[in-house]
Amino acid sequence: MQDNPSTTPIVTKSKYISPVWFLPFIATLLALWILFQNITHKNMRVNIHFTNAGSIIVDKTKVRYKGVIVGTVKKIELDEVDGVNVIAEIESHATFLLRDKSKFWLVSPKASLTSITGLDTLFSGSYINLLPGEGEEATEFIATREQPITIPDKALLINLKSDNAASINIGTPIFFKKIQVGEIARVRLDKTGQFVNIQAFIESKYGHLVKQQSKFWNISGLNANISRTGIDLKLDSLTTLIAGGVTFSSPDSSPASLEKQQYQLYNDIDASEEGLSITLKLTNTNNLPERAGILFKGHGIGRIDTINYDSKSQLFIAKATINPAFSNLITESARFWIEKTSFSFSKIDNLSNLITGDYISFSHGDNYQKEQLRTEFVIKTEQSFLEDNSLSVELIADNANGLTDGAPISYKGLNIGKVNAITLTEDSKNIKATLSINEKFSYLVNKNSKFHLLSGINFKASLKGIEVDSKPLQNIIQGGIALYNESPITKKNVQTLYQSKRPFYLYASKEMAKLGKDAFAEPLNLKLLSKNLPSVSIGSPVYYHKLQVGEVSDLRLHNSSLMQTSININPKFKHLISKQTIFWNVSGFEIDAGLSGIKVNTESLLALATGGIALEFSPSATANITSEGQYRLFDSYQQATQPPKQITLIYDDASDLKVGNKAKLKGLEVGKVSQLTLNQNNKIMVTLDIAPEYFDKVAKKGSRFWVVRSEISLSGAKNLSTLISGVFINIQTGNGDKNIEFKGERNAPILAQHKTGLSIILAANNAGSTDTASPVYHRQIQIGEVTEKRLNDDASGVEIVINIYPEYTHLIRANSIFWPASGFNLDIGITGASLKSTSLTSLIKGGINMSTPDDEALQPQSQSFSTFKLKSEFDDDWLQWKLKIPKSN
Structure with missing residues (x-):
């Protein structure tokens, strides 16, 4: 079978790399990156030397920087010499912190009087803190015992010099106006050993406060000064008491501080002589010590330095220094007053002042920021300014x-x-x-x-x-x-x-x-004016020879600030009212009590119960109508018919006197004190009402007025009747022209006018027991008294001035002899002891004897201020002299 060409695969070579090959490449890059990171970001181990490893735990104790964990303790070893070595692993991102001057310290819970730190370690455990420093990279460190002071960036560094460190330590705060602005960073002894050098820093935001003329002083601890004025305690604050502290002044006019400028650190503000100097004027300084404090809301802001009296202004001038931290408060509206002890049924304040003395309080005005500074103030005896907005x-x-x-x-x-x-x-x-x-x-x-x-x-x-x-x-x-x-x-x-x-x-x-003056109405008939409101009420009777002829219709305050009594007179008795009619108060009764008995004067039972006013026709009346045309209501018939005349006595202190004290002339009462007031010079003005028949005799220049009070001493008791009847003012009339203002005397004159006779001087080595008012005797009869004793011109002896009474001046002759009659003589012999003393008075008060020889011709009478020698011892023969001295010679 023949192959079909269309189904045969054709193999060709690709021109591109397969994407699969990218995976190994990427993996290689990642491996190289990881290797690079491990090399460049490798953790570093450091060795930190501690004195002990207390509370440090391997793999648990952390190393921190600014609160961030940058490492962990990996190992703890004993040091061959001393202490322990702690090996910690520092993470790679923090290795740049490891320099020669980097510091490590252990943070653990710590409590002291000054602070409490490390509380967070109670839960997380102790840790090691890291503070980076300068220098080369390092891995060996020695831990510090305490946390080092961290100087903020751009802080102002200053150097302080002191005689001693006192309570100054590393970390001691520096204050300005009670606000912390810096710290002490270092305390070292000077190379010479005579001074202490202190390095400090001021935070950058406060650096402008330090000037070239700034002064620093110690405010640490508690300073106590015990003196006769009390106990002076100085405490700036509880913090400075425990931890110490430094403060400073900052003059506005001074240039800015130089870098690392050195300043003297004073022991206190007084040593620095710093502060605002002010002047305070006071009327008196009773219980105010010289170093009295000035307090603002209970806090001490200053102190009085000196107090002097200015006779011109009759004020006490106090120089004071105000703490510069408060000097801006001392402006025009500032107020100063004395805080005194107040002890009464209504309140008890400042009892501690009885021991420490009074002090001065201060208050500033609301708008003191906009006011000018002021350095002179008149302070009052207490806070008397008004409350705000009142x-x-x-x-x-x-x-x-x-x-x-x-x-x-x-x-x-x-x-x-x-x-x-x-x-x-x-x-x-x-x-x-x-x-x-x-x-x-x-x-x-x-x-x-x-x-x-x-x-x-x-x-x-x-x-x-x-x-x-x-x-x-x-x-x-x-x-x-x-x-x-x-x-x-x-x-x-x-x-x-x-x-x-x-x-x-x-x-x-x-x-x-x-019945105020704004409610006065036109009088229905008559208005009677008196200083005080009589003891009558509306309806009280008005009498004429004890026959009621009218009644009181109104009681008011007259425009003259006198009390006004309005009366209605029955029409059929209108003929009794004329310019010669006088009115007097017959309300209540008067009591005059003394050693001679009690005298009670009252008009009638009805007048005693309801009060009443009497009137009489007096042709000789002259002061019965006021200048404003109203009738005057007299206190009594005698005042109406024979109004007293007034004289004024000026006293520095009349503490024994009060209204009603009698004034006597030769034992006869001739007037009484009617008013006590202060004049512009803070003198006491005593007004005496003198009976008209005695006024012309008393109101003469040369008259003397003195306070008679009871006196009890070894030499006797005088004026005991004043214990019951009260003190009285005795009067000795003068011979000058008419005068109605006199300087009152606190005590009787040393010599009465009728006893001023012959003044002579006795020269002696010392005054002995003779004193002012000591008697002078002749044949045990007092013929004079000592009026003065003084040092002679060259201070080699004394001069005793004696006054011989007028009736005995003829006894003092040019050859008269004087000897001390003071004390007694004790003569002890075989036959017994003989005690001789002129009299009991001379035994107590001292005295002087005199006699004139009878074996010489009668000498001329002594002249005034002749000098005689005062014999230190006497001869018994002198007591036997019987020279006849007739008055005609």
Whole structure:
């Protein structure tokens, strides 16, 4: 059979490579790539030397960099010399971190007073941390014991120099205005061994704060200073107490810091002499120590350096230094005040000041950032400025009775403010109280508002019954003021909101407030004016010779701030009223108690119960009508017919005196104290009401006024009657022209005018027991007294000045002899002991004896201020001299 050509296969050679051959080629490329990766990214083993391998576990403990695992511990071997060698395998992608100066350290849980670190290892286990360094590639490392300080990029490096390291360590923070801006990186002893070099860094964002004139000081730990003013503790913060700390100042005008500039590190801010110097002016420094602190919200920001008195301004000038971190707060609106101890029934504050002394508190204004700095302030004895956004209201009162600083202001029993300050008005005639009304209650105060006292308990008794008005306990203890509005006030109907600075008058009670001057009406008949409200009520009788001719119709406060009593006179007695009519108060009764007995004066039982007013026709009346045309209501008939005249005494301190103390002239009562006030110089002005018949004798230049009080001493007791009757003012009249203002004296003059005689000087080696007022004797009769003792011109001895009473001046002759009469002489012999003393007075007070020889002719009488030698010892013969010395010679 013949093959068919069409079915025979034809074989031909292909011109292309089969795709199958690409598979081996790709496999070869992959193998070469894997080989290259293994060669170029091979893990590297490193040897890290540790002192011990505590908490390091093979195949479990990791090596980390910035929290990323870059290796694992593969083996732990003992070192042939010391410690252990930890072999760790570092992954290939991190081998670039392995340089000569790279550092490894073990991170494990650690707690100390300064910090708590490594808490994450409680769950994950300890690990080795890596900090890359510079240098050639390395595989051998020595682990550090502590985590090295990492200096941030672009940080400012500074060098500090100190006498000692104190509490400064690596990692000690550096603060600026209480914000951490850097750390201590290195502490090394200087090569000379005399100083400590400290390297620190400031983070780049705070580097501009360090200037060439910046000063650094240590704020580490707790500094204590114990002195007579108390215990002075200085603690910057709890962190610096435990970990230490450094802070610095940064003068704005100083150029920027030089790179690696060296600064002195001072022990404290005082040593650095850094801070804002300010001047504080004070009226007094009672219980304020010289190194008193200045506190801001309880934190010390400064300290008083020195306190001096300026006699010109009569103020104490205190120089103080403010911590520079707070100097920007000392601006125009800054306020300083003294924090004092307050111990009362209403509050107890600052008891610790009794031991440590008072301190000064400080407060800045709200807009201090926009204000200019200020360096001089007048500080008050306490915080008296107003609260922010509060309404300031001023009250005028006749006196400060019932007023206290900090007392509450209430409206219908609700506290709406407080009393901020109590001072005298500019003319010193009245009391000015400054109130602070809470902002949300300010709408209650309007031009028709009235204020009255809330303190104490009001007790009223009459024929109609007894009325007792008791205030809350706080007002009884601390006092208080109430706001009274005749018509209810709400925020919606406010039309007359108080905006001006017109002061209000402070009334003694709500009843008086209701009768305030704005409610005065035209008099129905007569108005009587008096300083104080008489003890009368509406309906009280008006008498003429004990015949009722009218009654009291109204009680009000007059526009002059005097009390106004309106009366109605029965028409048939109108003829009794003329320009010579006088009115006086016959209400209640008067009691005058003393050693001589008790004197009670009262008009009648009805006048005692309801009060009353009497009138009389007096042709000699001159002061019965006021300058405003109203009649004057006198306190008594004697005051109405013989009104007292007044003189003024000026005292530095009148603590013993009070209104009502008597004034006496040679034991005769001639007046009494009617008023005690302060003048502009803070002197006490004592007003004496002198009976008219004695005024011309007393009101003369040269008159002297002194306080007589009880005195008890070894030499005797004086003026014991004043323990019951109270102190009084004694008067010694002068011979000059008329005068009504005198300087008061606290004690009696050393020499009364009638006892001033012959003054002579005794020269002695020392003053002995002789003192001022020691007696001078002749034959044991006191003839004079010592008025002064002093050193002589060259201080080689003393001079004792004595005054011989006028009636004995003739006894002192040119040859008279003087010797001490002080103490006693004890003579012990075979026959016994002899004790000699001139008198018990001389034994206690000391004294001087004198005599004149009788074996010489009578010498001339001594001249004033002649000098005699004071004998140190005396001869018994001197006591026997009997020279006759007649007064005519």
